[in-house]
Amino acid sequence: MAPLKLNSQNLPRLLAAGGVKAKLPTYPRNGVIKEGIVHIGVGGFHRAHLAVYIDQLMQNHGVMDYAICGVGLQPFDATMRDCLRLQDHLYTVIERSAKGTSAHVVGSISSFLFAPDDREAVIAKMAHPDTHIVSLTITESGYYYNENTHELQTENHNIQFDLNNENTPRTTFGFLYAALVRRYQQGLKPFTVLSCDNMQKNGSITRHMLESFARLRNPKIAKWIAEHGAFPNAMVDRITPQTSAIDRTTLANNFNIEDAWPVVTEPFMQWVLEDQFSDGRPPFEQVSVQVVKDVHDVEQFEKYKLRLLNAGHSAIGYAGHLAGFQYVHQVMENPVFRTFIWQMMQEEIKPLLPQIPGVSIDNYCNTLMERFSNPTIMDQLPRICLNASGKVPQFIMPSIAEAIWVTGPFRRLCFVTAAWFHYLNGIDDSGRTFEIDDPMREELQAKARAGGTNPAELLSIKSLFGDDLRGDGRFVQEVTIAMEDIARDGIMKTLPKYIN
Numbered sequence: 001m002a003p004l005k006l007n008s009q010n011l012p013r014l015l016a017a018g019g020v021k022a023k024l025p026t027y028p029r030n031g032v033i034k035e036g037i038v039h040i041g042v043g044g045f046h047r048a049h050l051a052v053y054i055d056q057l058m059q060n061h062g063v064m065d066y067a068i069c070g071v072g073l074q075p076f077d078a079t080m081r082d083c084l085r086l087q088d089h090l091y092t093v094i095e096r097s098a099k100g101t102s103a104h105v106v107g108s109i110s111s112f113l114f115a116p117d118d119r120e121a122v123i124a125k126m127a128h129p130d131t132h133i134v135s136l137t138i139t140e141s142g143y144y145y146n147e148n149t150h151e152l153q154t155e156n157h158n159i160q161f162d163l164n165n166e167n168t169p170r171t172t173f174g175f176l177y178a179a180l181v182r183r184y185q186q187g188l189k190p191f192t193v194l195s196c197d198n199m200q201k202n203g204s205i206t207r208h209m210l211e212s213f214a215r216l217r218n219p220k221i222a223k224w225i226a227e228h229g230a231f232p233n234a235m236v237d238r239i240t241p242q243t244s245a246i247d248r249t250t251l252a253n254n255f256n257i258e259d260a261w262p263v264v265t266e267p268f269m270q271w272v273l274e275d276q277f278s279d280g281r282p283p284f285e286q287v288s289v290q291v292v293k294d295v296h297d298v299e300q301f302e303k304y305k306l307r308l309l310n311a312g313h314s315a316i317g318y319a320g321h322l323a324g325f326q327y328v329h330q331v332m333e334n335p336v337f338r339t340f341i342w343q344m345m346q347e348e349i350k351p352l353l354p355q356i357p358g359v360s361i362d363n364y365c366n367t368l369m370e371r372f373s374n375p376t377i378m379d380q381l382p383r384i385c386l387n388a389s390g391k392v393p394q395f396i397m398p399s400i401a402e403a404i405w406v407t408g409p410f411r412r413l414c415f416v417t418a419a420w421f422h423y424l425n426g427i428d429d430s431g432r433t434f435e436i437d438d439p440m441r442e443e444l445q446a447k448a449r450a451g452g453t454n455p456a457e458l459l460s461i462k463s464l465f466g467d468d469l470r471g472d473g474r475f476v477q478e479v480t481i482a483m484e485d486i487a488r489d490g491i492m493k494t495l496p497k498y499i500n
Helices: 011-016 044-048 050-061 075-086 119-127 157-164 172-186 202-217 219-228 245-255 295-322 328-333 335-352 361-372 381-385 397-406 411-423 441-451 473-489 491-498
Strands: 037-040 068-072 091-097 100-106 109-114 133-136 192-195 234-237 263-265 270-274 290-292
Touching: 037 050, 037 119, 044 050, 044 091, 044 263, 050 068, 050 100, 068 075, 068 119, 075 109, 091 245, 100 245, 109 119, 119 172, 133 172, 157 172, 157 202, 172 202, 172 219, 192 202, 202 219, 234 295, 270 295, 290 295, 295 328, 295 335, 295 361, 295 381, 295 397, 295 411, 295 491, 328 335, 328 361, 328 381, 335 361, 335 397, 335 411, 335 491, 397 411, 397 473, 411 441, 411 473, 411 491, 473 491
Parallel strands: 037 068, 037 133, 068 109, 091 263, 133 192, 270 290
Antiparallel strands: 091 100, 234 270
């Protein structure tokens, strides 16, 4: 059987074809469904995570009130719009592990709005009575959150624009505010704003940023949001590397499906979600989402993920990229790197983490080592290294700050910090240049090059580093030593100094 283009017209043919080994949606996608969720930021992670959970609810439990309308705010989202539109918003999730590969066509996204084409349509969709949840995967930079002051970056030119242009917003908060104003005027409940980004206290930060924005526009609306709005905190986890041309070809050859933009991921998937919703929610418990009662419960799981998985990725990404590796599993195949990652987790991060009843930290660490080592995912290091200014302050620095407080060990964490600082120069250990993909790239590179092997320039960025770090002599000394060693000898000769 020749591969069939993925779209609604071909779905019955795929279902009827004996040679198609992928799981396919059998629920109706028109007429009876309602789009109860508007999602901003339709990328690989959303399509491998929230959209999969909703697909499972639709397929296995007949939940038809929470289909997803995707939204793209940025010009680069036009590619996603075009790919999904040609496929009637169907796409394939490819799960890979050492045990084999499976494919699953997902149908939970039923439409897509591209904001630069029609900003009014996005506002109207969010304000519609059928919309109960507006979910977000907008990356850390999309929250305009100052890590040092914990306040909204009101001086940012995009935020300033939205404060003065309610009907033609650019930022997520501009759209959320405009839509909530309409719901307030119509006597509707505010929709729940559900962050699905890898940020500690993502719901609380989203609430604070939106309420801060609203207070600058209309204190009455801000008060209504504060009293009636809901912003669940959540911990999300699934590794989703970038899709390659080889992935598309393999899907066509092995599963007879021609998909312009499938998602590649691992079998593992986790979502811990605070049960705080203002206008109803899907029965997430039915598809293994861990729904917990309050933010404290989320935070316990969140710390494990941010400080072990995400910190592990950071350690693999920046040092591995400098050393010339291309994929995460290649780094883990190196015994020195593997030992470094394990000892960083066990000796420097694990002692700082809370005990969760029924959860073994050692089992969690072992699972992470297995996931990092999965050779079938082909997770590229440049993806891991994206937008570090929004990641390192969350994944690495909190453990360092706590280690400073309790006078605990943190040499390996300082090495990771130094590796990132050196990475910012854009030159690997073999002298090859590479591009830094970060919203703060210009400032970071300027300070990295001005500082050389002295971390003071970079540590002076108050939005990323607090005084507790800048003012700690032990931390500054350890980072300086690591930066000097990496600059002189490279990663692979420096790394053995950091393992027992």
